[in-house]
Amino acid sequence: xxxxxxxxxxxxxxxxxxxxxxxxxxxxxxxxxxxxxxxxxxxxxxxxxxxxxxxxxxxxxxxx
Numbered sequence: 001x002x003x004x005x006x007x008x009x010x011x012x013x014x015x016x017x018x019x020x021x022x023x024x025x026x027x028x029x030x031x032x033x034x035x036x037x038x039x040x041x042x043x044x045x046x047x048x049x050x051x052x053x054x055x056x057x058x059x060x061x062x063x064x
Contacts, residue, residue, distance in 0.1 A: 001049055006056045018053045021046050 001017070009017065025046045031037040 001052075003052055003056070006053055009056075011057065011060065014053055014057045018050060018057075021050045021053070025050065 006014065006017075025043065028037060028043045028046060032040065032043065037043075
């Protein structure tokens with residue numbers, strides 16, 4: 001997910017995306033713990049996406 005796409009989402013959609021990616025991160029960590037993870041770089045990617053989503057959300061709060 002690109003930063004431009006994140007900016008175009010509403011606050012509710014951003015929160016929903018954060019929830020979805022956190023759930024995916026949980027599942028990826030679980031797979032890693034039982035050695036079934038096929039792409040270990042996905043954990044890093046998902047963490048960065050979550051951070052970007054929080055950055056966009058917090059930037060909107062500061063503007064208001």
